Amino acid sequence: MADESAGPETLARLLARRIVMDGPMSVGAFMAEALGHPRFGYYMRRDPFGSGGDFTTAPEISQMFGELVGLWCIDSWARLGGPGPFHLVELGPGRGTLMADALRAAAVLPLFRDNAIVHLVETSPSLRERQRQTLHPVLGDAVYWHDRLEDVPDGPTVLIANEFFDALPIRQVQKTNYGWFERLVDVEPDSTGDDPRFRFVLEAFGSSGNRLVPDVLREAPDGSVVEVSPASQAVARLIGARLAAAPGAALVIDYGYAHGPAAGDTLQAMRRHAYAPVLESPGEADLTAHVDFAAIAAAAREGGAQSFGVVEQGEWLTRLGIRQRASALAAKASPAQAQDIRGALDRLIDPSQMGRLFKLAAFATPGAFADSPPAGF
Ligand SMILES: C[S@@+](CC[C@H](N)C(=O)[O-])C[C@H]1O[C@@H](n2cnc3c(N)ncnc32)[C@H](O)[C@@H]1O
Missing domain, CATH: 3.40.50.12710 (Rossmann fold)
Structure with missing residues (x-):
């Protein structure tokens, strides 16, 4: 993520810098920016x-x-x-x-x-x-x-x-054998600031995941993904x-x-x-x-x-x-x-x-x- 100056600004670069500063973002925040960012949003x-x-x-x-x-x-x-x-x-x-x-x-x-x-x-x-x-x-x-x-x-x-x-x-949560964890969007560690690539990760502590999952799906099998x-x-x-x-x-x-x-x-x-x-x-x-x-x-x-x-x-x-x-x-x-x-x-x-x-x-x-x-x- 070293060189931020080369080439025109893009939403990918902007989001990658934000993730590097603040940590991985929720799928919902990524989706909201991808569609509705005032300058770069899809729509x-x-x-x-x-x-x-x-x-x-x-x-x-x-x-x-x-x-x-x-x-x-x-x-x-x-x-x-x-x-x-x-x-x-x-x-x-x-x-x-x-x-x-x-x-x-x-x-x-x-x-x-x-x-x-x-x-x-x-x-x-x-x-x-x-x-x-x-x-x-x-x-x-x-x-x-x-x-x-x-x-x-x-x-x-x-x-x-x-x-x-x-x-x-939407926000996504995933079941692991330690409970429900929110899926987040992170930057691939080997990608550059010029050409960032993104990947899904799970939140560190499962606090959002456990809160977001609907009660009726709490017992879903490990690996399940649920959207809210x-x-x-x-x-x-x-x-x-x-x-x-x-x-x-x-x-x-x-x-x-x-x-x-x-x-x-x-x-x-x-x-x-x-x-x-x-x-x-x-x-x-x-x-x-x-x-x-x-x-x-x-x-x-x-x-x-x-x-x-x-x-x-x-x-x-x-x-x-x-x-x-x-x-x-x-x-x-x-x-x-x-x-x-x-x-x-x-x-x-x-x-x-x-x-x-x-x-x-x-x-x-x-x-x-x-x-x-x-x-x-
Ligand atoms: C898939 S299009 C549907 C367009 C239209 N209803 C049709 O059937 O052709 C989604 C529409 O919702 C608007 N939109 C998306 N997110 C929005 C939001 N958060 N608030 C208001 N409008 C939004 C888009 O700009 C677009 O006009």
């Missing part, structure tokens, strides 16, 4: 979506996804009593495509559109600009951006979050508290497991649509982990909301009528476009593609959906 400087980027998300695959989410929002709002002005909130809106498609579908109920105050919770300046461009034709300047959900004003809320929770930091996401739980608790304080509903869509907590290392890096080593180039690859739906539902209930689900994405989209929507679009399309629509439909609902891995949970003001659960649940 801060680029548009990672689509064929030229690193990955594709459901709203980028087809307009049908955002349209059906929009109809879910309308239905939920109506069943909340159609509150006058209300906050339509999206967490982690990417390119703004989901919100644009949802609002277009919402044109069927002008009262919903007229009363919706759109708030986007987004930390990336470059994606905020991209969202502004996408939404300007639909909303003009009537969009509010926030760094954190805490900053969205109180009041009736309909909230959506697609592939937001999988980007929130205090950051995700904090956001879910906040959503729950919002929905307890004023009428509202929230829809969380993500990839993950329904019946957690589960043992397993799911941290992954994606670069140019392929998996990459997770510690290889912080800030240059997307880092995500499977969402523990049971944990975020528990946190939302702790916050005061009622929870619904989990439902698999293929099932939910089918219940909301995606097949009929695809047929209607295909009937007006050229043969090539109709084939694209059918391809997109398969990608979204087929169990071997996104249909099973991606799941949905809904949260709502207790009692607001007493007659029947939110649409699709």
